[in-house]
Amino acid sequence: MTSFKSSGLRLCLGVNRREFIAGAIASAASVSAFSSSASANGTSAKKILFGACRDSVADVTIMRDLGYDFWEWNAGFAFDPSKDDAWWQTQKEEIAKRPLPLRSCNGFIPGRFRLTGPNADHSKALDYAETILRRADEVGVETVVFGSGGARNVPGDFTGNPWPNIEEGTRQYADFCRALTNRVADLKKVKVVIEPLRPNESNIINYVFQGLAICREINSPRLMQLADIFHMMMGGDSASAIVDAGSLLAHCHIADYKTRMFPGFDPAETERMRPYFAALKEIGYAGGVSCECSWGAAKDFSKNASIAIATMKGLMA
Secondary structure, three states, rough: OOOOOHHHHHHHHOOOOHHHHHHHHOOHHHHHHHHHHHHHHOOOOOOOOOEEEEHHHHHHHHHHHHHEEEEEEEEHHHHOOOOOHHHHHHHHHOOOOOOOOEEEEEEOOOOOOOOOOOOOHHHHHHHHHHHHHHHHHHHHHHEEEEHHHHHOOOOOOOOOOOOHHHHHHHHHHHHHHHHHHOOOOOOOEEEEEOOOOOOOOOOOOOOOOHHHHHHHHHHOOEEEEEEEEHHHHHHHHHHHHHHHHHHHEEEEOOOHHHHHHHHOOOOOHHHHHHHHHHHHOOOOOOOEEEOOEEEEOOOHHHHHHHHHHEEEEHHHO
């Protein structure tokens, strides 16, 4: 078993949700302070790129016409490791024809692979993940999102107790990240980004600081951090976590509070997102912010995608 040295990872394993939420509430004043400071000092953010998780050519064309910068797709669909090289050559040509660049992919490790628990077996999952990352790198994808709650969630305890062994499961997850980044150390562009999921969707890696502890421990340019603003809002993760992430932050997801609809679906909730965008400006973030959300009826996609990008750009003002 890997021996983890950093106090950051020990904190990641040891803090409980009540303690963390208390800390997040206590930091609210400082979040407001850096938000006000950024505005008062005229801090100019680098260009943030806006995208959305869609797959049809028609929808990606609509996004281009509305001013989106990229699209995000499911990694298993885009780079299916079960398909041979001939299929991949055709797939590369299809991806190149899309009217926007494929910058990011989600849906990384399917739930059929066990990354944690007493029956964890990393070997096949590593082969699968390596193929995805190598193909992603070939077509210029910047980030592959490592949420994969079904694969990473800890199933029960290692010792027969009724509760999952979160500490050991987190170590197994970190071991997988280390082995994978070692395998793809030669790649030039693509990065795996750790996605914290709210506590009712995952029993490990719920907050940005927990993913950061793993990133810092492994210390590989192939492993960085994601901030999902929906999960952060729902889980009580303060916007100050984005500032803490700094240059390790490589991608963001966003959806409307509670409903998980597109940004701007409920204008009354839009202000909840503002501290998170202020934090992105504070660190000079220049990566992607991708709508991972529901869009309503297919016929309304153009209208709703227009509302979403206007809402996000308004939050950057």
